[in-house]
Amino acid sequence: MLKRLASFFTYLMRHYLPDAYLFAILLTFLSAILALIFTTAGFTKLITTWGDGIYGIIAFAFQMILILVTGHCLALTPAVNRILVWIAKIGDTPVKGGMIVAFVAGICSFLNWGFGLVVGGLLALQVAKRNRKADFPYLIAAAYSGFVVWHMGLSGSIPLVIATSKHAQNFIEKMTGAVVPVSQSIFQPFNLIPAILLIVTIPILMTLIHPKEDEVKVVPEDRLAELCGDCPDVEMPQNPTLADKIDHSYTINMIFGLMGLIYLYYHFSTKGFDLNLNIVIFIFFIAGVILHGKPVNYIKAVSTAIKGAGGIALQFPLYGGIQGIMIGTGLAKVIAGWFVALSAPETFYMFQFWAAGIINMFIPSGGGQWAAQGPITMEAVKMMAIDPVRSAMMVAWGDQWTNMIQPFWALPLLGLAGLSAREIMGYTTVTLLYSGCVLSIFALLVGFGVL
Template sequence: MLRRLAAFFTLVMRSYLPDAYLFAILLTFLSVILALIFTPSGFMKVVTSWGDGIYGIIAFAFQMILILITGHALALTPAVNRVLMAIASIGSTPIKAGMTVALVGGVCSWLNWGFGLIVSGLLAVEIARRNREVDFPYLVAAGYSGFVVWHMGLSGSIPLVCATAKSAQNFIEKATGAVVPVSDSIFQAFNLLPALIIILTMPLLYALIHPKAAEVKRISPEKLKEVESITVKIPLPPQATLAQRIDHSYVINIIFGLLGVIYLYNHFSTKGFDLNLNIVIFIFFISGVLLHGKPVNYINAIATAIKGAGAIALQFPLYGGIQGIMVGTGLASVIAGWFVALSSPETFYM
C-alpha cells in the first residue's frame, strides 16, 4: 500500500511540479490579486510595495546563501567524508540503506540545512555505488526527507532571525522591543520532541517503501563519475611559487581558524547561549576553515558550494516582494483579521 502510494506521488510530482521559481512568481501574482481585492490599495501602490520589498530582503537572502554554502563546504571536508565512508558500510541491504540515509539526513539537516542536503546526497551516492541492489531515486528521496526537520533545527531561519537583534526581518523585536532566544524556541520541548520523533520514525517509513526488485533504478555510471569528480583537495605543485605556498599554508589557516574559535568562546562566555543567525553562519564558516586544512581547499569548497545557491539568489528577492505587498498594502493585517475572527479558546490549539 505504502509502496503504491509513494509511486503515485512520485508520478504526480514528476508530471505537475514546476520549479520553485515559478511558485514564487505565481505567489506574487496571487498576492497582487488579493491586495487589489481586499485592500484599498491601487495598482501602483501594490507594485511599489512589491518593488520596495524585493530590496528589503537582500541582507536576509545573503544570510541564507551563507547558511547553505558554509554547510555545503563543511560537508566536503575530509573529516566528514571519512565519517560518511564508515556510515555507508551500514547500508548493506536496500532497506538498511534507505533507513541509514533517512536518519543521517534528518540529523544533519537539523544541524544545518545546507550541510544536511549535501551530506545526505553524498551518502546516497556512496551507498548506491557499493550496493547495486538499492533503488537510487529511493535513496535520494530518503536523504531529502530528512530536510523536513531543518526549520526545527539550528539553521531554522525564523527562530534564528527572532533571536538576532536589529535584524531587518525580526518583526517580533520591532513589535515588542525584545528578541526571542533559541532557548525559548528551538530548544523547547514543543520543538525538540516532534523533531526527534520525525527523525526516528522517518527511517521506519523508508523500510516499508523500497521498490520491488523489478522496479529498481540503479545509479548511472555517468552520475557516479560526476560525483566522484568533485574534489576540493588541491595538492601543492612540485615547484611551488611563494604565492602558492601561502595558498597552501596550514599555519595561516590554523591561526585564522583559532581567531574564530577565540571569538566564539568570548561570545558565548560573555553572552551565554546567544545562538543567532550570524553566529550559526560563523560556526559553520570557522569549522569549514579548520577542517579543510589549507586556505586553497576551503576556497575551492566554497567555489563548489556557491553553484547550489542560485535558487536562493533568484527566489528570495521575490519572497521579499511578496512580503512587501503583504505589509505595504495592509494585506497581512486583513488576513490576520480573518484568523482573529475565527479564534476562540477552543480553536486556539488548532
C-alpha cells in the same frame, strides 16, 4: 498503500509541477491577484511592496549561498568525508539508506536548520554513491523530510525571537512585558514530544515509500562522481615560486584558522549557545579552512561547491517579492484572520497551525511569517484568554510543515544534488500528509489542555 500513494504523487509532481523558478513566478501572480481581491491595496501599493521585497531579501539569499558553499567545502575535507562515508555504510540497502538519511537530517535540523539541510544532502550523496540500487530523488527527499522539525528546534526563528528582549517582533513581550526562554517553548513537552516522534517515525515512513524496482531512478556514475567530488589535494609544482609556496602554506592556513577559533571561543563564552545562521556559516568556513590544510585546497573546494548555488541566487529574490506583497498589502493578516474567526479556544491552536501552513506557501521565511501573523495571533490570544507561547509555536509548526511542498528551502539540497523540485516533491508530499496529521492531533491535545 503508502508506496502507491508516493508513486501517485511522484507521477503528479513530475508531470505537472513546473520548475521551481516558474513555481515562484506563479506564486507571485497568485499572491498579487489575492491581494487585489481581498485587501484594500491598489496596484501601485502592490507593485512597490513587491519590488521592495525583492531586494529586501538579498542579504538572506547570500547567507543561504554561503551556508551551501561552506557546508559543501567542509564535506570535501578528508576528515568529514570519512565520517559521512562511515554513516553511509549503515545504509547498505535502499530502504536503510532512506532511513539513516532522514534520521540524521532530522536530528541535525533540530540542532540547526542550515546544518540539517547541508548534512542531510551530503549524506544522501554518499549513500547513493555506495548503494547503486537506491532511488536518488528518494534519498534527497528523505533528507528534506528530516527538515520538517526544524522550527521546533534550537534554531527556530519564532522561539528565538520571543526569547529575545526588546526584539521588534517579540509581540509576547509587548503584550505581557515578559520574554519567553526556550525552556518554556522548545523544551516544553507540547513541543518536544511531537518533535521526537517525527524524528523517530519519519525514517520508518521512508521505508514504506521507496519506489518499486522498475521505477527507481539511479543517478549515472559519472554524474554522481561529479556531485560528490573528490577531496581536493593540489600538488606543489616541481619548481615552486614564492606565490606557489604561499598558496600551499600550512602555516598561513593554521594561523588564519586559529583566529577563527579564538573568535568562536569569545562568541560562545560571552553569548552562550548562540548558534545563529551567521555563526553556523562561520563554523563551516573556519572548520573547512583548517581541515583542508592548504589554502589552495580550500580554493579548489569552493570552485566545486559554488556550482550548486545558482538556484538560490535566481529564486530567493522572487520569494522576497512574494513576502513583500503578503506583508505590505496585509494579505497575510487577512488569511490569518479567517482562521481566527473559525476558531473556538479548544480548536484555535489547530486552526492557527493550518493558517500558518497556508501562509508559509507565500512567506517561507519563518521570521517574515511571524512578522505578518504574530500581531493578529496576539490579538486572538487576548480575546480568547489562551496561552501566547503555545499560540506562537503553532505558527512555527505550520511554517515548517508546508515546506514539504514548498521548493524554497529545498533549493540548497537541490543544488547539492543537481535535481529539480518536481523529482522529490512526490515523496515529500507523503511526509506533508503524515506530519500534518501528527501535528494536528497534538495541536488539538494542546487545545483541550492535555499538553
